[in-house]
Amino acid sequence: MRSIDPRRLPKHFEAEVVEDKWDAAWQESGVYHYDPERSREETFVVDTPPPTASGSLHIGHVFSYSQADVVVRYKRMAGMNIFYPMGWDDNGLPTERRVQNYFHIRCDPNTPYEEGMTFEQASAKTRKKPAQLVSRPNFIEACYDLIREDERAFSETWHRLGLSVDWRQEYQTIDEHCRRTAQRSFRDLWDKGEVYTSDAPTMWDVDFQCAVAQAEVEDKDVPGAFHKIEFAIEGADASFVIATTRPELLAACVAVTAHPEDERFKPYFGKRAITPIFRAPVPIFPSEMADPEKGTGILMVCTFGDQTDVQWWREEGLPLRQIVGLQGRLRKIDFGEAPFESLDVAKANANYAELEGKNIKQAQAAIVEMLRDPAHSATGNGAPLQEEPEQISHAVKFFEKGDRPLELLPTRQWFCKLLDKKERLVAKGGEVQWHPPHMFARYKDWTENLSLDWCLSRQRYFGVPIPVWYPLDSEGEPDYDHPIVADADVMPIDPTTDVPPGYDAAQRGQANGFVGDPDIFDTWFTSSMTPQISSHWGADDARHAKLFPADMRPQGHDIIRTWAFYTIAKAMLHEDEVPWRNALISGWILDPDRKKMSKSKGNVTTPLPLIEKYGADAARYWAASARLGSDTAFDESVFKIGKRLVTKMFNAAKFVLSQEGDVHPITSELDRAFVARLKALVENSTENFEAYQYAHALQEIESFFWTHFTDTYLELAKVRARGCADGATGDDAAASGSAIASLRLGLSTLLRLLAPTLPYITEEIWSWAFAEDFGAPSVHGTSWPGAADFEGIEAPHDEKSFETAVAALAAINKAKADAEVSMGREVEALTLATDPTTLSTLGGVVSDVLAAARVAEHQLVADDALDAGTFAVQAIAFAPKPEKG
């Protein structure tokens, strides 16, 4: 048994020094390394969220990553072979935006590549000038440069926090391996017939010039107005008034519809309506989807105002009148040519000329003015605009990172089929164990309400290229119906530089040659493959079999509809599997006013200052105090409590491990009673950890540490433990040895129970003596406490011994507090009363109580009037206060 000399330890626990020391030691010893030789059954695979490296690091990251690490560390101690990788999600729009701002550059695919081009952070001065245009490859190089720095910052924080990651498994979603995995995924989906290209109305962000998927769309309530506009009816002396929030789309009107049972409009079905201003004849048809209660009950169908317009356009075979361009401005059109019709072409063109080139907002203002002009009426009844527009607030779809509403524009995009398998997707999600279980409802709601296939292509630069070329016909036009999809064994490829089989480079862009698809994948297309990226799917079958599906996916609830959903979809599409067996959904950190932290609100808390102030263990303590799934208001005082716990452990350990004595079995009644409690705690904690209830486990362990260990057992056993050092012999030496052994068992057990949450302080203390005693150099590599630790220790004679000793000591302490003397004050004479049953229990532990309370003479009295288990100090006489010095 190794004991320590407390004088050789620092007075206080120095977190920063210890954190550096142990982080380096852990990397050196490889205690976090995955062992590919061990079986699947013994292996626990974590599908770690790859943080968006270009995003700002905030306290929410520390929160959720620490929670995952606590579970991982438990599993490791429980004997599992941990596979715990770390990745960086660096491809995609967030990185592009950050690079654009940081260097003040813009990507221009038409600019030629410049070898060896370097960039510096833009100054305020250069920012005033227009952004520098750089070639696509130069832009991509700039992206790589910046993400390296961002990833280093994250990595340093992860090390500081003590995440037990196997850094040999690090990846970037833009690296060659991930590009290959994503492209292979595409190839597999192509072979299975699950992806297709189509030129169809798609949600389009006019600022980012990019297609957007349903998952990236956010509804925002914005002010708008109902405009009531009068239409004429061809060949009839009648008219009707439609209501629209988008009068600027009048030139794109292709039909008018109302409910089939609506008596007001029944006579008009089958006739044609004439639009004001442009005098375009459009069909009037009935539709169940029209709501007679809404607006005026009759509405114009445009290409395209919303998703319902798309549906009517498809079902009714309406013409496409595209007036909004990709930049969000009204295009040049000609009413003389199909599909634009007008009964008065000259007038229509003259009117449209006033709108052409305007953006949506400007066009709306302009057309409203035109609608006020009686000359533009389709009927001759006066101004087409009926009454003043009615101001309303309505939900409008925005790209989550966008500033202007999305437009539905026909563009060619790649899609993955999802709508035909919603039920299967829900069922697959149901096979995952969600923690907490109600998070499955989020997934289910989202999946059941899917209304669009997954749009995979993005008109961006920094991402995984879509591995596709198109043959060019004799006119030099791409044949989109016969794409050339790259073979899996040549991936990753870039179709803008690589050449498809059967062609040579000179044929690029030539008639009868080929052209590469310029687009990249939606970032989620790659990050939905994180389990397969780590398992080396398609590249190493044996490894894949051992690492897929993963056991645990930790993530936030905000990305259930994206990351969780797409990952489940991919695993199902590729191998009809779940991607992981357990999903641990962490909550959000809200600011103290319970508002979501966000950069724009300026209420983001950065983690490093907190870690420096309280220590990494305290930061982890804070994270581990919160249950899965529940949003938590940020409260710095929890860090303080964590730090206090760490300090207390340091001091308690110093005391326990500095007690010297021979090795003795645990025999004294109080010690046995304490061990019985400890054993129950271990069983309880194990159950909690197995159920991923780390917060509950921590709470019980911490509470035990204070109320059963340091505040009570340690105080009660202290004097007896020191017996050996004070020269005790015989039975006294044995009793002393029993106390020392029991204190050490208590400490070593509590250290192991707290090691997942507080890796630094526990490792530091473990290294003082237990590393040698247990033959385990790291507490994180030792085994989780269990029955073996308590073997051969007998149960206490009386199961109430422990609480009785504690209650007796507390009663004496209270008497001291009431008398306003110190707890250390000696008691010359004490009369202590309790009920007869408790009195007999007290017999087994009374010597420890009297020693702890420093009682010289005592008398014990049975009193039936007292409630069971309570003590009353009937008389107490204190020794004189010792002279100072």
Next chain:
RNA sequence: AGACACGUAGCUCAGGGGUCUAGAGCACCGCCUUGACAUGGCGGGGGUCGGCGGUUCAAAUCCGCCCGUGUCUACCA
């Protein structure tokens, strides 16, 4: 508009049919420098567990309705 979660001390949170006469920490009050620890210890005050009803011998806990907060999904003429 539907779904889910939450509502417990001034604050942050546990507890989720008898073990609760409702807990912890922070904050507050009083006292104590004792040989692990003043980055401490001992003691204390503080809550009709959102409201109303029901089930039960027994409800903070289960059920129903309502109110409030948050999130998700939907609505988008």
